[in-house]
Amino acid sequence: MNYRLIVNIAISLLKARWRQTLVAAIGVTFSITMFIALLSFMTGLNGLLDGLILNRTPHVRIYNDTKPTKRQPVTLAPENKSAHNFIHSVKSASGRLEIYNSAAILDLLHHDGRVLGVAPKIVAPVFFNAGTIDITGVVNGIDVQAESSLFHFNDYIVAGNAIDLKNVPNSIILGKGVAEKLLAELGDVVQVTTSQGETMPLKVVGYFQSGLQDFDKVQCYTSINTAQKLLGKPNNYLTDIQIKLHDLNGAPAVAREYGGLFQADTEDIQTANSQFETGSFIRTLISYSVGITLLIVAGFGIYNILNMMIYEKMDAIAIMKATGFSGADVNRIFIVIALSIGLAGGSVGLIMGYILSVVINHIPFKTAALPTISTFPVNYNPVFYVIATVFSLVTTYLAGFFPARKASKVDPVVIIRGK
Amino acid sequence: MSEVILQATHIKKYFHDPVTVPVLNDLSLSVNKGEFVSVVGKSGCGKSTLLYVLSTMDTDYEGELWIEQELVTGQKEKQLARIRNEKIGFVFQFHYLLNEFSVLKNVMLPGLKLNKYSAEEIEHRAMERLKMLYIDDLALKGANQLSGGQKQRVAIARALINDPAIIMGDEPTGNLDKKNGQIVFDIFKELATQYHQTLLVVTHDTEFAQNTNRIIEMEDGKVIRQ
Numbered sequence: 001m002n003y004r005l006i007v008n009i010a011i012s013l014l015k016a017r018w019r020q021t022l023v024a025a026i027g028v029t030f031s032i033t034m035f036i037a038l039l040s041f042m043t044g045l046n047g048l049l050d051g052l053i054l055n056r057t058p059h060v061r062i063y064n065d066t067k068p069t070k071r072q073p074v075t076l077a078p079e080n081k082s083a084h085n086f087i088h089s090v091k092s093a094s095g096r097l098e099i100y101n102s103a104a105i106l107d108l109l110h111h112d113g114r115v116l117g118v119a120p121k122i123v124a125p126v127f128f129n130a131g132t133i134d135i136t137g138v139v140n141g142i143d144v145q146a147e148s149s150l151f152h153f154n155d156y157i158v159a160g161n162a163i164d165l166k167n168v169p170n171s172i173i174l175g176k177g178v179a180e181k182l183l184a185e186l187g188d189v190v191q192v193t194t195s196q197g198e199t200m201p202l203k204v205v206g207y208f209q210s211g212l213q214d215f216d217k218v219q220c221y222t223s224i225n226t227a228q229k230l231l232g233k234p235n236n237y238l239t240d241i242q243i244k245l246h247d248l249n250g251a252p253a254v255a256r257e258y259g260g261l262f263q264a265d266t267e268d269i270q271t272a273n274s275q276f277e278t279g280s281f282i283r284t285l286i287s288y289s290v291g292i293t294l295l296i297v298a299g300f301g302i303y304n305i306l307n308m309m310i311y312e313k314m315d316a317i318a319i320m321k322a323t324g325f326s327g328a329d330v331n332r333i334f335i336v337i338a339l340s341i342g343l344a345g346g347s348v349g350l351i352m353g354y355i356l357s358v359v360i361n362h363i364p365f366k367t368a369a370l371p372t373i374s375t376f377p378v379n380y381n382p383v384f385y386v387i388a389t390v391f392s393l394v395t396t397y398l399a400g401f402f403p404a405r406k407a408s409k410v411d412p413v414v415i416i417r418g419k
Numbered sequence: 420m421s422e423v424i425l426q427a428t429h430i431k432k433y434f435h436d437p438v439t440v441p442v443l444n445d446l447s448l449s450v451n452k453g454e455f456v457s458v459v460g461k462s463g464c465g466k467s468t469l470l471y472v473l474s475t476m477d478t479d480y481e482g483e484l485w486i487e488q489e490l491v492t493g494q495k496e497k498q499l500a501r502i503r504n505e506k507i508g509f510v511f512q513f514h515y516l517l518n519e520f521s522v523l524k525n526v527m528l529p530g531l532k533l534n535k536y537s538a539e540e541i542e543h544r545a546m547e548r549l550k551m552l553y554i555d556d557l558a559l560k561g562a563n564q565l566s567g568g569q570k571q572r573v574a575i576a577r578a579l580i581n582d583p584a585i586i587m588g589d590e591p592t593g594n595l596d597k598k599n600g601q602i603v604f605d606i607f608k609e610l611a612t613q614y615h616q617t618l619l620v621v622t623h624d625t626e627f628a629q630n631t632n633r634i635i636e637m638e639d640g641k642v643i644r645q
Binding site for chain 2: 002005008009012013015016315316318319320321322323324325326327328329411412413416417
């Protein structure tokens with residue numbers, strides 16, 4: 001097959017109608033540009049919103065919940081095994097919140113290949129004493145380094161240094177909301193009282209702002225050691241173990257497995273945050289449908305141009321067929337025309353789409369809810385460019401397919417006799 | 420007995436719209452190598468229809484058609500295209516040059532399609548043909564910059580590019596004035612006498628027909644004299 005000749009003829013036909021060709025190509029360019037910009041921006045935004053929660057949420061969390069024992073003693077007694085037992089007004093016992101044998105669990109987790117990282121944590125409800133009033137809050141004893149590397153803890157520190165938690169003894173990072181209520185400046189000392197009534201002075205070394213107001217009004221952070229001291233517990237006391245996995249989707253299975261293995265409560269990210277996935281999915285779906293609609297409209301533009309071209313070039317098609325070009329050759333010529341419009345328009349569109357994404361990425365976007373963000377977020381995922389390329393070629397091919405088939409069916413006898 | 424280039428036996432063809440009318444009625448003819456044949460007849464006698472059947476472009480007929488001992492009837496569209504490309508040169512009443520291309524490229528196109536020679540060789544051959552028809556100086560002009568007579572000569576050069584077994588013409592002088600018509604006829608004559616090119620020309624120009632080797636006269640879809 002003589003493709004050079006076919007491409008040659010296609011180019012000549014395109015040149016003869018370069019204005020319309022340009023319009024059709026611009027249509028493709030525009031739609032690809034918008035497709036890429038829209039998806040990059042939308043998924044960037046999705047990533048940001050999801051990150052707000054998901055970045056800070058462990059994939060699997062191991063903890064001990066305060067709840068009534070599932071199997072009450074009466075059912076455990078051998079003489080009652082065969083009977084139905086009714087107990088009314090069951091209450092939760094003052095169970096221990098700590099995770100049993102935490103050192104061994106941590107050791108096992110560090111050796112599990114599926115686990116990306118582990119961050120132990122102590123959660124304790126406290127009161128902050130400010131003058132005459134007490135403000136409720138939650139102190140999280142954390143391993144600063146693990147927390148930063150796994151859950152981007154650093155990103156949310158708006159004043160002070162996260163690592164000071166570790167370096168300064170008896171230090172605390174206050175939630176922005178808490179700090180405002182306490183009127184606590186960096187370097188101030190705040191009085192913290194636990195639910196057991198123990199009071200301890202802690203030095204403020206930073207502010208924390210997550211962007212979720214309710215969260216920032218209660219949450220505060222100290223190091224694990226400080227938390228243990230505050231609660232008067234030994235240094236193997238942990239209430240939570242947060243796990244980040246290599247594969248997020250494996251979380252539910254891993255959570256179940258650990259729950260059985262460690263005799264503790266476990267929670268996976270999918271269960272904890274299912275609504276976020278739904279939101280992201282819908283937003284992505286909308287972006288894709290808008291982008292694809294644009295491409296289809298551009299496809300109709302190409303279809304139009306080719307149809308016009310075929311009517312105009314009826315004579316040329318007829319004579320080419322008379323002089324030995326087969327229907328398949330003519331078909332190929334018009335498919336090449338369609339694809340080259342798609343390819344040219346599409347590749348310019350890819351570049352323009354990238355440029356537009358960069359521009360969006362530089363538009364200032366400041367909001368109190370998102371302290372770490374100063375411009376609109378954009379996701380430069382190469383997958384979008386691949387999808388756009390494939391889609392532009394597919395739509396232009398389809399747009400060219402029917403006109404090309406029509407051209408290939410032109411009967412030279414009818415045309416030539418018609419003159 | 421010289422070689423038979425084109426043979427048609429018992430060709431029948433009907434038009435079906437609006438009613439079925441026979442156009443070609445059990446028509447047989449053959450053309451030998453080197454012959455300059457003209458087909459004449461009144462308007463509507465089916466001479467153009469015959470030409471399109473013989474040219475393989477019209478496949479809706481009964482009977483058999485042979486070109487250079489190769490049975491053409493029943494071949495696939497792709498094969499027919501190849502046969503037209505290789506063995507048949509066309510000259511129509513209207514020139515049908517492609518305005519997007521230069522004169523030279525127009526002449527080269529069927530040669531490039533055949534792909535038997537390299538592009539340079541085809542260009543050389545195209546120039547030869549243009550020289551033969553005294554229009555080599557127009558080679559690089561656009562097809563739409565030419566006069567009617569010049570265009571028709573380019574069309575003849577295009578028909579010759581693949582050394583076809585036969586050249587078919589459908590009123591090749593019909594659109595030209597007397598002078599240009601004469602030039603075209605002289606070219607045909609020269610092709611027949613000097614280059615032993617086989618030619619089959621449909622015309623209603625009796626003067627043109629008179630000067631050919633053989634006249635096939637048609638009436639009502641039949642050959643009445645040849």
